[in-house]
Amino acid sequence: MKESDWIHAYHSAGEITGYITEMSGEMLTVYVTIPSDIGEIQIKRASAWLAEEHTQMQDIPSLLDLSLLTKDKEWFEELRTDLSLREQWVRYHATR
Structure with missing residues (x-):
């Protein structure tokens, strides 16, 4: 496990x-x-395990905040692009 990893825990x-x-x-x-x-x-640490490798759309704003706090410009750009593409997909499919 490392910082920024998604986990589940009890x-x-x-x-x-x-x-x-x-x-x-x-x-x-x-x-x-x-x-x-x-x-x-x-x-x-023993009470936690890694989550699956996918991000839910509703989690992206929190992740964007974290990327800003950690000053991770590359991650911020990846998240911003991902969110933009997902929003475009939602808008496209909402009009069909």
Whole structure:
């Protein structure tokens, strides 16, 4: 696992989904996106596992924020392009 990886984990709130913002030894700081009312938490690495390799459209704004916070211009551009293409696809199919 590394920073920016998407994970699933067990937490007192139940199963969560989020992305790693920081790693320190056996602890992970995770920004939780599902459920959406938790925010950032710390969990043990052993309670987490990698999520599948796909991004949901509703997660892209949070990822854009993270890319800005980490000053990752390349990732920001990839996300921006991905979001733009998805929005175009939605608009096209909404008019058909």
